[in-house]
Amino acid sequence: MRLFIALDIDEDIRERIARFMEGVSGFAPDARWAKPESLHVTLKFIGEQPEPAVEQIKRALSGISASAVDIQFRGYGFFPTAKSARVFWLGMEAGPPLATLASAIDGEMAALGNPKEDRAFTPHLTLARGMGRSGSPRRSREDSPNRVFELLQKRMAALPALEFGGMTARKFFLYQSQLSPKGSKYTKLARFDLK
Numbered sequence: 001m002r003l004f005i006a007l008d009i010d011e012d013i014r015e016r017i018a019r020f021m022e023g024v025s026g027f028a029p030d031a032r033w034a035k036p037e038s039l040h041v042t043l044k045f046i047g048e049q050p051e052p053a054v055e056q057i058k059r060a061l062s063g064i065s066a067s068a069v070d071i072q073f074r075g076y077g078f079f080p081t082a083k084s085a086r087v088f089w090l091g092m093e094a095g096p097p098l099a100t101l102a103s104a105i106d107g108e109m110a111a112l113g114n115p116k117e118d119r120a121f122t123p124h125l126t127l128a129r130g131m132g133r134s135g136s137p138r139r140s141r142e143d144s145p146n147r148v149f150e151l152l153q154k155r156m157a158a159l160p161a162l163e164f165g166g167m168t169a170r171k172f173f174l175y176q177s178q179l180s181p182k183g184s185k186y187t188k189l190a191r192f193d194l195k
Contacts (some may be wrong), residue, residue, distance in 0.1 A: 001048070001049050001050070001051055001053075001054060001176050002047060002048050002049075002176065002177045002178070002179070003046040003047065003048075003049050003054070003057065003174060003175065003176055003177070003189075004042055004043075004044065004045045004046055004174075004175050004177060005042070005043045005044040005046065005061065005105050005109075005172060005173070005174055005175070006040040006041055006042045006043055006172065006173055006175055007040065007041040007043065007069070007071075007169045007171075007172050007173075008040060008169075008171075008173060009039055009040060009041065009073075009125075009167070010167040012165065013073055013164050013165050013166075013167055014036055014037070014039060015036075016164045016165060017036060017039060017073070017090065017125070017127075017164055018036035020162070020164070021033060021034075021036060021127060021128075024152060024155065024156070025128070027151045027152040027154075027155045028088065028128060028148055028149050028151065028152040030130075030148050031088065031128040031129060031130055031148050031149065031152075032128060032129045032130075032183075033127065033128045034125075034126055034127055034128065035183060038183070038184065038186055039125050039127075040125075040175070040186070041071070041092070041098075041123055041125065041169075043101060043102045043105050043121075043172060044102065044105045044106055044109055044114075044117075046109060046114055047114075053112070054174075054189060056112060057109070057112065057174060058174060058189075058190045060108040060109070060111065060112055061105065061108060061172075061174060061190070061192050062192060063108070064101070064104045064105065064108060064192065065195065066097070066100060066101040066104055066194050066195065067097050067100075067101075067194060067195050068097075068168050068169060068170045068194045068195060069094055069097045069098045069101060069168065069169045069194065070094065070095070070097070070166060070167075070168050071092050071093070071094045071098065071123075071166060071167055071168075071169060072092060072093045072094070072163075072165070072166040073090060073091070073092050073125070073163075073164035073165060073166070073167075074091055074092070074093065074161065074162055074163045074164065075090070075091030075092075075161070075162055076088065076089060076090055076091060076127075076156060076162055077089055077091060077124075078149060078153070082153060085130065085148070085149040085153070086129060086130045087126055087128070087129050087130070088126075088127050088128040088129075088149055088152065089124040089125060089126050089127060090124060090125040090127055090162070090164070091123075091124055092123050092124065092125070094123060098121075098123055098169075099120075099121050101172070101194070102121040102123075103121070105172075106121075128149075130148040130149065169194065170193065170194050171191050171192060171193050171194060172191075172192050172194065173188045173189075173190065173191055173192070174188070174189045174190040174192075175187065175188055175189065176189055
């Protein structure tokens with residue numbers, strides 16, 4: 001089972017982002033755009049796990065004690081760089097509670113044998129990926145100037161600062177991701193409440 005841990009997004013924010021995506025997706029028609037209903041804030045990607053490991057992961061996550069998280073959705077960018085963009089993302093501001101939650105999750109998963117993250121937690125929503133390219137924010141030897149997002153970058157530079165609103169996340173989820181040619185399908189396997 002391919003697993004990850006994430007926060008869900010409030011419906012009104014999801015709708016604002018969906019309208020924005022509809023308005024700008026034509027400026028990068030060769031990109032693979034995320035489905036608005038699948039947008040989430042990834043806290044930890046676990047990857048492939050045998051089915052019996054799910055219960056162990058649920059027990060570990062249920063022991064996490066963390067506060068609810070206030071999040072503002074604003075700004076945008078491109079990974080790994082604007083010149084060799086592979087991913088178009090929407091930014092967020094959340095302060096220390098979100099990073100604390102991600103760190104606690106990372107620690108619990110590391111105790112179960114999953115590799116610890118080797119870079120700082122950078123919360124974002126992936127809106128689009130360049131076709132056939134890695135979604136990793138890290139630079140790669142294969143990176144080269146990429147024109148998939150060129151027109152979108154020009155249009156975005158002319159827009160005022162992006163603001164999509166705020167929310168308070170009061171729970172996080174363990175998800176299963178099922179890959180298919182039509183895109184990933186995400187299923188919530190368990191819910192964990194925040195204080």
